Amino acid sequence: MSRPKVLVIGGGFAGVECLHRLEHRLKPAEAELVLVTPTDYELYLPLLPHVAAGVLTPQSVAVSLRRRLRRTEVMPGIAIGVDTAARSVTVRNRTGDLRELSYDYLVLAAGSTTRTFDIPGLKEHAFGMKTLAQAAYLRDHVIEQLDLAAVATDPAEREARMRFVVVGGGYAGTETAACLQRLTAAAAARFPRLDPGLLSWHLVDVAPKLLPELGDRLGANAMATLRRRGIEFSLNTSVGAVTADSVTLTDGRVLPTRTLVWTAGVVASPLVGTLDAGTVRGRLTTTPELVVPGAPGVFAVGDAAAVPDLAVGGDAITPPTAQHSQRQGKAVAVNVEAQLRGTAMKPYRHRDLGLVVDLGGTDAVSRPLGISLSGLPAQVVARGYHVMALPTVTARTRVLVNWALNSVTGDDFVRTGFQQGRPATLQDFEHTDVYGAGVTRK
Structure with missing residues (x-):
C-alpha cells in the first residue's frame, strides 16, 4: 500500500518546523513527506537588516533545508493554486512548467508578501525587505548611492543620493533604518569628497507612534536613540507618489531621493x-x-493563517510573527500525526514571550516577558533571543562569528554587483504575479 502523502507549502519557520518534527515523530513507512518551496534554505527573516547592513553574510541567515530535513523530498517551485475538492496543488517549477501534486494532508505555510497600496510609482520604484535577495540588492544600492554622490557635480543630485527614505514604523522598518543608517555613517568616512552632514535618513509611518506594539515608553526610547543619530521622523504621514528621484508625502512635502525602502x-x-x-x-x-474548515485534510499556519489566539481570547488572532510561526509549525505536526494515527488533535495556545528590536551597535529596545529594557541590556536580550531562535548550531555559530568580526574589524563597504542589471521591483523579487496563472479546476 502507498504511504499517505503530507504536502507542506512553504519553507519558512512554520513549514520547516512542521516537517522537522514529523521526521522525528513518524516512521518512514507512516507517511511520505514533501515540501514545495522556491528556495533551498529557511530564511531567518528577523536578521535581514543585518544582512543589508553587512553585519552578517547572507549565508548566516539562510539555513540549508537539506541540513535540517533528511527524509523530506524538497521540490523547488512556487505553489500557485490549490484545489481542495481534488486534493491537488498546482506548482510552477523553476523553469516555468506547471505540475499537479496530489496530497492526503496539506499544510499551508505559504507565508506573506509585502503589503502595497495603489500609490503612483510605488511598485516600480520601491525597494523591499522581505527576501534575502532584496536585502543583498539594497545593500549594493545604498553603497552605490554614496559612490555616485562622491563624483556628482550637481549639488542637488548629491543631496538626493545621500537622502534615504524608509516607510514603515514597525519592526522591519525601524531596524532597517537603524542598521542602514549606521552603515552609511561609517561608509561616508571612506569618501573624502563627501560631507557626512549631507547624509539624511527619513522614517515615515501613518501611525502616530513608533513601534506601538512595545508601548509608549520603549517606542519613545527608540525614537530618541534614532534621533540622536540624525534620523528624521514623519508620523501620521504616508506616501502620495513615488518617482525615480523623489518621494511625495501626503502632507505635501517632496523629498528628492533615489532610495525608498517600503x-x-x-x-x-x-x-x-x-x-x-x-x-x-x-x-x-x-x-x-x-x-x-470545509477543506478536508488541510491545515494552515503562519502568516497565511488566521489562527485563534486562545491566550488572548475573544476574536483575537495570532499576529504574523516568527515566534508564532515556529510554534504553530510544531503544533501542526502534532495534529497531522494525530490525524494519521486516529487520535485527538490539540488546540494551539501560546502566549507571546516578548518583543525585541535591534537598533544596531549597543542600541536596542526589548520587552521580554513584559519587562521593558533599553540600551545594552536590551541588546543582550535581543541578540541572545535571535541566537537561540536560529534552528541549527551551524547558523548560530556563523551569526556569532559574524557579529564578533564586524564589531572588531568593521566593514569594507564592498558592492558585490551580483544582481546588477536585473529588475528590482517588489513583484520581481516576491513573484506575486504568478498565483492562479494557468491553474485549471476539475
Whole structure:
C-alpha cells in the first residue's frame, strides 16, 4: 500500500518546523513527506537588516533545508493554486512548467508578501525587505548611492543620493533604518569628497507612534536613540507618489531621493486567494487545531493563517510573527500525526514571550516577558533571543562569528554587483504575479 502523502507549502519557520518534527515523530513507512518551496534554505527573516547592513553574510541567515530535513523530498517551485475538492496543488517549477501534486494532508505555510497600496510609482520604484535577495540588492544600492554622490557635480543630485527614505514604523522598518543608517555613517568616512552632514535618513509611518506594539515608553526610547543619530521622523504621514528621484508625502512635502525602502506591513500569500475557503483579514480561517474548515485534510499556519489566539481570547488572532510561526509549525505536526494515527488533535495556545528590536551597535529596545529594557541590556536580550531562535548550531555559530568580526574589524563597504542589471521591483523579487496563472479546476 502507498504511504499517505503530507504536502507542506512553504519553507519558512512554520513549514520547516512542521516537517522537522514529523521526521522525528513518524516512521518512514507512516507517511511520505514533501515540501514545495522556491528556495533551498529557511530564511531567518528577523536578521535581514543585518544582512543589508553587512553585519552578517547572507549565508548566516539562510539555513540549508537539506541540513535540517533528511527524509523530506524538497521540490523547488512556487505553489500557485490549490484545489481542495481534488486534493491537488498546482506548482510552477523553476523553469516555468506547471505540475499537479496530489496530497492526503496539506499544510499551508505559504507565508506573506509585502503589503502595497495603489500609490503612483510605488511598485516600480520601491525597494523591499522581505527576501534575502532584496536585502543583498539594497545593500549594493545604498553603497552605490554614496559612490555616485562622491563624483556628482550637481549639488542637488548629491543631496538626493545621500537622502534615504524608509516607510514603515514597525519592526522591519525601524531596524532597517537603524542598521542602514549606521552603515552609511561609517561608509561616508571612506569618501573624502563627501560631507557626512549631507547624509539624511527619513522614517515615515501613518501611525502616530513608533513601534506601538512595545508601548509608549520603549517606542519613545527608540525614537530618541534614532534621533540622536540624525534620523528624521514623519508620523501620521504616508506616501502620495513615488518617482525615480523623489518621494511625495501626503502632507505635501517632496523629498528628492533615489532610495525608498517600503516596509509598511505584510499580507498573506496570494495563494490564499486560490482556495475556496473563508478568510479573516486576508488570512485563511482556521480552528484552534489549525484545521481549515470545509477543506478536508488541510491545515494552515503562519502568516497565511488566521489562527485563534486562545491566550488572548475573544476574536483575537495570532499576529504574523516568527515566534508564532515556529510554534504553530510544531503544533501542526502534532495534529497531522494525530490525524494519521486516529487520535485527538490539540488546540494551539501560546502566549507571546516578548518583543525585541535591534537598533544596531549597543542600541536596542526589548520587552521580554513584559519587562521593558533599553540600551545594552536590551541588546543582550535581543541578540541572545535571535541566537537561540536560529534552528541549527551551524547558523548560530556563523551569526556569532559574524557579529564578533564586524564589531572588531568593521566593514569594507564592498558592492558585490551580483544582481546588477536585473529588475528590482517588489513583484520581481516576491513573484506575486504568478498565483492562479494557468491553474485549471476539475
